[in-house]
Each structure stands twice: as structure tokens, then as C-alpha cells.
Amino acid sequence: MNSKILRTLEYDKIRQQIAEYTVTENGKKLVERMKPQSDYARIDELLDETQDGADILRLKGGIPMPKLLDIRMQLKRLEIGATLNGKELAMIAKVLRATNAVKAFFRELIDDEVALQRLYDLNDQLETLPDVAKRLLNSIEGDGHVTDDASSLLKSLRRQIENTEAEIRDKLSSLTRGSKSKYLSDSLVTIRNDRYVIPVKAENRGQFGGVVHDQSASGQTLFIEPQAIVDLNNRLKQQQLAEKEEVQRILRELSALIAPYTNELSENAWILGRMDFINAKAQYAHQIKATLPEISAENDVYLRQAWHPLLNPKTVVRNDISLGKDYQAIVITGPNTGGKTITLKTLGLIQLMGQSGLFIPAAEESRIGVFDEIFADIGDEQSIEQSLSTFSSHMTNIVDILKHITAQSLxxxxxxxxxxxxxxxxxxxxxxxxxxxxQGSYVVATTHYPELKAYGYERPQTINASMEFNSETLQPTYHLLIGIPGRSNAFDISRRLGLPETIVQSAQQLVTQDSQDLNEMIADLVKKRHDAEEKQAFFKKHLKEAEKLHHDLETGFEKFERQKTTQLDYAKQQANQIVSNAQEKADQIIADLRKMRSQNASTVKENQLVDAKTKLNKLEQPINLTKNKVLRRAKNRKEFHVDDDVLVKSYGQRGVLLRKIDDHHWEVQLGILKMKIDTDDLEKIKVDDQPTTHANVSVKRSSSSGLSTSLDLRGQTKEEALMSVDRYIDSALLAGYPSVTIIHGKGTGALQQAIKQYLSTNPSVKSFNYASPNAGGDGATVVNFK
Structure with a gap:
């Protein structure tokens, strides 16, 4: 389509409204590139995709799609051997994550037997790359942070850094809380030049030794790295440099891992963007209550109750517009401000929308044509710069239009x-x-010239039309009347204003009777044709409803048959149980009879016993469960796949399936842990697009805050215990707990003493005492916060 028609009919505003529903950058780009098509098959394909999107929106709330950035630049850098940073790798990981989620979503649609026309094929083009996805998931968090699980060396280095920082804090705490605290400006520890320092009063700079890294604006405070921690800071710096080098090595390794799959990743990102685009089209259609149009290759246009999509749907007037079947030209006459221009724009914009694969703002059973071009000369486009008047501007446009029109143009x-x-x-x-x-083109023209009324009568495949005028209120109603030429309504208005009836009648006698009769005849024919179209739409709608009812009845009957089979099998099972119990009793009776026979041979004969046993056996009926579709479908629903998101019910934690160990166990990634989990303890869940975080403190979770009111340190070393206590107290303060219990055990008393020393230096601790005898005694300490 020519760009001028898109501007004239405000097609960009439709694009803008659809773009608001997209969540991916590729989806937004597809909206920006959206334009009307002139190929019947392509339009049909685009409408099928929108219909699939509308069905998914109605049944499932839409295709699950997270916010995705454009990764084309990152993939191009990989192709030339560059190394991506953590955030760039996280962007690619998110695309793979979304790919897995969409694939799982469409597996559910297949399980639910949802019929789609195009999107299953589009989904089949997605590549999951399970090995790459698993490696990225284990190594990169959503914000680009490289996880401890990325390599064993990185985990070891970070543990060393934590231990060194803890040792530095211990030494600095002894300075800030001890006898030398009086030489400090403040009892706090800070960092300057990536090294731990303390604020010392300038006159006391010699009390701690070490290196001065900074001073306050007033010069009264010096930030000094005490001599006692210089070696520790040096060690920490070396460990941090080693950590940085290992992170860079991991990023290079991950970049090299991804590099061979740039084509697959680019294709995945494009397909996800297309699904996002389809989602947006479906949501826009739902928002404006648009419907799926039929397509007429013969350009038989019939729009039922159509309205302009950019006007207020609550107040806009809806019109029936038909073109192409009995006439290819419509001449709309009548006075200004009656709605002629908006009718033209409504027809043109609806055609542009339908040929773009969008639902249209019209009632169901509406039809659009397939035009190779749509041209319009609408509005006052006089140009001061080009010295063109209104008439000249119109003629310039019309000359250009006449050069390009074909038999398939509107x-x-x-x-x-x-x-x-x-x-x-x-x-x-x-x-x-x-x-x-x-040229055979289709045309709709508005005019206020009365001479064109006769043109509508005389020319073949041409019809007059007008905008309705209410002679009672003397106001336009904005309804299109096809077949009825515009009238001045002079007679009705004159009567309303008080002109004598004799004068009005004299004027009416001067109007040609043939003209009035022709007007009435055309109006009658148009009304009958409109009624026929409406009846056809009515019967077509009821036929669809009948077909749907027939389908629902078939589905209900099949469901009934399945339930009947299930109930019969259950009844047989119960009957078999009764028969089994009866057999046990019968066997006992027969045993008693045999015993009696052995005592008195003439009492019971053997053949009688065998006959009785045979009759009892015949009472049991076999159960055939192989034909039970409900059980088979339930089994298929429970099947797990690699990279599925699952809930481990016993832990209440979300995880990801890594591999199937055997028929009854899976290996599951739970945060940084890999665990062997029984299949019965797993449940499929939908993807949550929140970044995974790993807690460093092992505490029991409660239903309210998620943090236990007690911390068990038994079995930990002194250093590990102090780090755990430090983090746990921060978490307890954030949770708003007034007090907590620290379980350290009795043992040699070393851990107990270290905990006591730490609590005495923590500014947030109000008091601490041993627990009551029934709560652990001196093996536990109750801590009260300020």
C-alpha cells in the first residue's frame, strides 16, 4: 500500500494502540513493520494467526511471554568471537527460558485438545537447546550475576573472601568497641579505595599505625587502614582479583558455548517476538470488540454495523456498508457535517486493518475485499509553499491517483x-x-453537487447514497442510506418553520414525479437487498450455533460413554471383591464339607464339590482398563520432561528437572542444590518470571515471615558460626522479631564464648541470656533486640 493512504486514514494510530500490548522488543518492531497485504493467501494466514491468538486469549489468557530485549547485537558480537558480560548472557538465558516456557505451554494446549490453525507449526520451529539452557541457568542469575555454582574454583574463592572479610571485621570490631574507640570519630567501619578503614580523629592518627586513604572535608577525620589489618586487606585484594579473573574466564567459556547457536537463538527471538505480536493483535481485538472478517476474493464487501475504531465506541454511530456485488461505485450526496467523510474513512481504515490480518470493528459475518491499492483524496490539503489552492491540491492528488489505479483498486x-x-x-x-x-476500480465519492444524483441513476454499477437527516429534530443522524440520494429536506424544514402548506404543496408539484418514483423504487430495492444480507447472516450464525451444539453433544456423549465405562469397571471391581470374599467363605465351607466327608464318606460326593467351586469361579468378571481414555490422558498429563518447572511438595520449593534417573526418580535443581527426588513428590507448575535467589543462611521457614525464630549452629566451626549469626541477626531485624534464640550447644564452651563476645559488640542487641532449662539451658542463648 502507498504510504499516503496510511497517513490519510491514520493507520499509525492503530499501530500505536497495538504496540501498547507488546512486551518484547521484537514484538514492537513487528507492529511498526505491520502493513496491509494484497495477497489473498497471506491475508488469510495472518487472520488465522490472529484467530489462534484470540482463542488462546479466551481459553488461557494469552501466550505466556516475559519482557525480552533484542539480542541481535549480542549475537553479532558472538559471531566475531567477542565475550559477553553477565547482563548480556542473562538476556540470552531469558530468551531460552521463555522458549522452554512457550514449548511447555503449547504441550498443555495439545493435552487439552485445543484446535489451532497456525501457531502449532510456529511453535515447532522453536529450538530449546537444553544443554546450553541448563549451563546458563546454573551460571547466570537474572541480573547478570555469575553464581557460585558456575565453577568449583569460583565457589572456593568467594568462600575465602567471606572468611577474610569476617576476620577483618573481627579485628576492626575489637578496635571500634575496645579501649581505643575513644580515638575514633565514629564507631563504624567503612571502605576507601576498596580497602577496609576506620575514621580516626586527626590528632590521634598515630594510635593505630597503618595507611591513611582519605580524610573528611573538614580535615578533622582521617580514614586509616590500621596496621593490624594491612596484610588481611592485601590478602582480600588478591582473592578479589582472583575472583574477577575466574568470572571473566567463566564468561568467556559461556560465550564460546553459545557462539555455535547464534542462528537458533536469533530464530527463537524472532518467533517469540511474532507470538508476542499475535498476542497483542488478539488483545487489541478484544479491547475494541472487533470480529474476524470473511475474505472475498471478488471484492464483495459487506460491513455489518461497522464503526470507526478511533472514535468512542459508546457514542459512535454504526453503519452497514456494501460495495462490489451489485455496484462498484457509490455516490454519497447531501449537506456538510452529516458524516460523509467519516464514512469514507471508516470503509478505508477497516479495509487496511483487515488486509493487515487484524480483526475489524464490525459485526460478525462481515466481509472485506482484497485490493491491491487504496487511494484517497480526503480533506483540505492546500499548500502555501507550493502555491496550491484547495482545488489545485485536490486535482494534483486526483491526477496522481488516476495514473496508478487498476481494476483491483479502491x-x-x-x-x-x-x-x-x-x-x-x-x-x-x-x-x-x-x-x-x-479502469474497473471500486470507488466511493462524496459530493454536495445535486447533478451527481442523476449520475447515480444513469451509470451502470453505480448507486446513490446519503446520510440520514432527522426532519423532526433538524439534525443529522449519521446513518448511511444506500440507494437514497441526499435531499435538501427543504419541504420538511419549511413546514416545521411555519411555511403555509399550500405553498409547500405547490413546490412539491414542481418536482418531477418520475424522480420521486425512482427514488422510492431504488430505496425499496436497497432495503430488500439489505434484508436478504441480514437474513443470510442470521441463518449463517444459527447454523454455526447448531454445529457447535452438535459438537458439544458429541463431546458430551463421548464423556458420558467414558464415565459409563469407568463406572462399570468400578462396579465390576467392587463385584469382584464381593466374589473374592464369597470365594474365601466358600473355600472354607468346602474344606469343612471335605472334613465331614472324611469322617462320613457317604455324606458328600467329590463331583458336587467341584461343581460348586466352578460356579463360584464363573461369578468373577474381568476388568479391561486399556480402553479407558480418561486414565490414559491423566497419565499423559503427569509426564515430565527435561527443563520442566516443578514444585517439590515435601520441601515447598520450586525446581527445574535436569535428567530422569529411573522410572521413579528425577534429578532436580533446587537453587544451588541438585537432589534426587521421587516422582510422586513432584508437581508441574507454570514458569514464574522472577529471578532465582539463593539464601546463604540455612534456617527453617515459617508460614508468616519465612524466617525461623531460632538458629542452630551445632556442628559448625567458629568462623562459620559467626558468619551465620551475623547474617541471621540482620535477617531477624528486617523481619521485625523482638528476640531470637541461638542454639550453640555446650561442648567445650569455645563457641558459646565466641557468640557471647560477638553479641556484646553488636549495636542492635539490647541484652542476651541463657535459655530457660526446658528450652536448652546454657546450650542456647536468647537475644533481645533494641
Missing amino acids: VLFDELGAGTDPQEGAALAIAILDAVGT
Whole structure:
């Protein structure tokens, strides 16, 4: 389509409204590139995709799609051997994560037997790359942070860094809380030049030794690295450099891992963007209550109750517009401000939307055509720069249109021939319409020239139309009346204003009777054709409803048959149980009879016993569960796949399936842990697009805050215990706990003493005492916060 028609009919505003529903950058780009198509098969394909999106939106709330950035630049850098940073790798990991989520979503749709026309094929083009996805998931968090699990060396280095930092804090705490604290400006520890320092009063700089790294603005405070921690800071710096080098090595390794799959990743990102685009089209259609149009290859356009999508749907007037079947040209006459221009724009914009694969703002059973081009001359486009008047501007546009129209074009003229002498303008309008008709193009033109009314009568495949005018209120109703030429309504208005009836009747006698009869005949024919179209739509709608009802009845009957089979099998099972119990009793009776026979041989005969046993055995009926579709479907629903998101029920934690160990166990990634979990303890869940975080403190979770009111340190070393206590107290303060219990055991008393020393230096601790005898005694300490 030519760009001018898109601007004239405000097609970009439709794009902008659809773009608001996209969540991926590729989806937004596809909206920006969206344009009307002129190939019937392509339009049909695009409408099928929108219909699939609308069905998924109605049944499942839409295709699950997280916010995704464009990764094309990152993939290009990989192709030339560059190393990506953590955030760039996280962007790619998110695309793979979304790919797995979408694949799982479509597996659910297949399980639910949801019928789609195009999107299953599109989904099949996605590549999951399970090995790459697993490696990225284990190594990179959502914010680009490289996890401890990325390599054993990185985990070891970070543990060393934590231990060194803890040792530095211990030494600095002894300075800030001890006898030398009086030499400090403040009892706090800070960092300057990536090294731990303390604020010392300038006059006391010699009390701690070490290196001065900074001073306050007033010069009264010096930030000194005490001599006692210089070696520890040096060690920490070396460990941090080693950690940075290992992170860079991991990033290089991950970049090299991804590099061979740039084509697959690019294709995945494009497909996800297309699904996002389809989601957006479906949501926009739902928002404006648009419907799926039929497509007429013969350009038989029939829009039922159509309205302009950019106007307020609560107040906009809806019109039936038909073109192409009985006539290829419509001439809309009548006074200004009656709605002629908005009718032209409604027809043109709806055609652009339908040919773009969008649902249209019209009632169901509406039809659109397939035009190779749509041209419009609408509005006042006079140009001061080019010294063009309104008439000249219109003529320039019309000349250009006449050069390009074909038999498959739609032309929209607004106020054709306006801006010049009425007699000459009307003649030009007629000649232009004849020229368009010669080319076989479809045309809708508005005019206020009465001479064009006769044109509508005389020319083949041409019909008059007008905008309805209420003679009672003397106001336009904005309803389109096809087949009825515009009237001045002078007779009705004159009556309302008090002109004597004799004068009005005399005027009416001067109007040609043939003209009035022709108007009435055309109006009657148009009304009958409209009624026929409406009846066809009515019967078609009820046929669809009947077909749907038939399908629902078939589905219900199949469900009934399945339930009947299930109930019969259950009844047989119960009956078999009864028979089994009866057999046990019968066997006992027979045993008693045999015993009696052994005592008295003439009492019971053996053949009688065998006959009785045979009859009892025949009572049991076999159960055949192989034909039970419900059980088979339930089994298929429970099947797990690699990279599925699952809930480990016993832990209440979310995890990801890594591999199937055997028929009853899976290996599951739970945060930084890999665990062997029984299949019965797993449950499929939907993907949560929140970044995974790993807690460093092992505490029991409660239903309210998620943090236990007690911390068990038994079995930990002194250093590990102090780090755990430090983090645990921070978490307890954030949770708002007034007190907590620290379980350290009795043992040699070393750990107990270290905990006591730490608590005495923590500014947030109000008091601490041993627990009550029934709560652990001196093996536990109750800590009260300020």
C-alpha cells in the first residue's frame, strides 16, 4: 500500500494502540513493520494467526511471554568471537527460558485438545537447546550475576573472601568497641579505595599505625587502614582479583558455548517476538470488540454495523456498508457535517486493518475485499509553499491517483470537484468518476453537487447514497442510506418553520414525479437487498450455533460413554471383591464339607464339590482398563520432561528437572542444590518470571515471615558460626522479631564464648541470656533486640 493512504486514514494510530500490548522488543518492531497485504493467501494466514491468538486469549489468557530485549547485537558480537558480560548472557538465558516456557505451554494446549490453525507449526520451529539452557541457568542469575555454582574454583574463592572479610571485621570490631574507640570519630567501619578503614580523629592518627586513604572535608577525620589489618586487606585484594579473573574466564567459556547457536537463538527471538505480536493483535481485538472478517476474493464487501475504531465506541454511530456485488461505485450526496467523510474513512481504515490480518470493528459475518491499492483524496490539503489552492491540491492528488489505479483498486473521493465553480466542478466530478469506472476500480465519492444524483441513476454499477437527516429534530443522524440520494429536506424544514402548506404543496408539484418514483423504487430495492444480507447472516450464525451444539453433544456423549465405562469397571471391581470374599467363605465351607466327608464318606460326593467351586469361579468378571481414555490422558498429563518447572511438595520449593534417573526418580535443581527426588513428590507448575535467589543462611521457614525464630549452629566451626549469626541477626531485624534464640550447644564452651563476645559488640542487641532449662539451658542463648 502507498504510504499516503496510511497517513490519510491514520493507520499509525492503530499501530500505536497495538504496540501498547507488546512486551518484547521484537514484538514492537513487528507492529511498526505491520502493513496491509494484497495477497489473498497471506491475508488469510495472518487472520488465522490472529484467530489462534484470540482463542488462546479466551481459553488461557494469552501466550505466556516475559519482557525480552533484542539480542541481535549480542549475537553479532558472538559471531566475531567477542565475550559477553553477565547482563548480556542473562538476556540470552531469558530468551531460552521463555522458549522452554512457550514449548511447555503449547504441550498443555495439545493435552487439552485445543484446535489451532497456525501457531502449532510456529511453535515447532522453536529450538530449546537444553544443554546450553541448563549451563546458563546454573551460571547466570537474572541480573547478570555469575553464581557460585558456575565453577568449583569460583565457589572456593568467594568462600575465602567471606572468611577474610569476617576476620577483618573481627579485628576492626575489637578496635571500634575496645579501649581505643575513644580515638575514633565514629564507631563504624567503612571502605576507601576498596580497602577496609576506620575514621580516626586527626590528632590521634598515630594510635593505630597503618595507611591513611582519605580524610573528611573538614580535615578533622582521617580514614586509616590500621596496621593490624594491612596484610588481611592485601590478602582480600588478591582473592578479589582472583575472583574477577575466574568470572571473566567463566564468561568467556559461556560465550564460546553459545557462539555455535547464534542462528537458533536469533530464530527463537524472532518467533517469540511474532507470538508476542499475535498476542497483542488478539488483545487489541478484544479491547475494541472487533470480529474476524470473511475474505472475498471478488471484492464483495459487506460491513455489518461497522464503526470507526478511533472514535468512542459508546457514542459512535454504526453503519452497514456494501460495495462490489451489485455496484462498484457509490455516490454519497447531501449537506456538510452529516458524516460523509467519516464514512469514507471508516470503509478505508477497516479495509487496511483487515488486509493487515487484524480483526475489524464490525459485526460478525462481515466481509472485506482484497485490493491491491487504496487511494484517497480526503480533506483540505492546500499548500502555501507550493502555491496550491484547495482545488489545485485536490486535482494534483486526483491526477496522481488516476495514473496508478487498476481494476483491483479502491478509490475514496471526499467532496469531489469542490473548490471551483459549481457547474464546472460537477462536470469534472462526473468525468473523473467515468475515468475511474473505465479502469474497473471500486470507488466511493462524496459530493454536495445535486447533478451527481442523476449520475447515480444513469451509470451502470453505480448507486446513490446519503446520510440520514432527522426532519423532526433538524439534525443529522449519521446513518448511511444506500440507494437514497441526499435531499435538501427543504419541504420538511419549511413546514416545521411555519411555511403555509399550500405553498409547500405547490413546490412539491414542481418536482418531477418520475424522480420521486425512482427514488422510492431504488430505496425499496436497497432495503430488500439489505434484508436478504441480514437474513443470510442470521441463518449463517444459527447454523454455526447448531454445529457447535452438535459438537458439544458429541463431546458430551463421548464423556458420558467414558464415565459409563469407568463406572462399570468400578462396579465390576467392587463385584469382584464381593466374589473374592464369597470365594474365601466358600473355600472354607468346602474344606469343612471335605472334613465331614472324611469322617462320613457317604455324606458328600467329590463331583458336587467341584461343581460348586466352578460356579463360584464363573461369578468373577474381568476388568479391561486399556480402553479407558480418561486414565490414559491423566497419565499423559503427569509426564515430565527435561527443563520442566516443578514444585517439590515435601520441601515447598520450586525446581527445574535436569535428567530422569529411573522410572521413579528425577534429578532436580533446587537453587544451588541438585537432589534426587521421587516422582510422586513432584508437581508441574507454570514458569514464574522472577529471578532465582539463593539464601546463604540455612534456617527453617515459617508460614508468616519465612524466617525461623531460632538458629542452630551445632556442628559448625567458629568462623562459620559467626558468619551465620551475623547474617541471621540482620535477617531477624528486617523481619521485625523482638528476640531470637541461638542454639550453640555446650561442648567445650569455645563457641558459646565466641557468640557471647560477638553479641556484646553488636549495636542492635539490647541484652542476651541463657535459655530457660526446658528450652536448652546454657546450650542456647536468647537475644533481645533494641
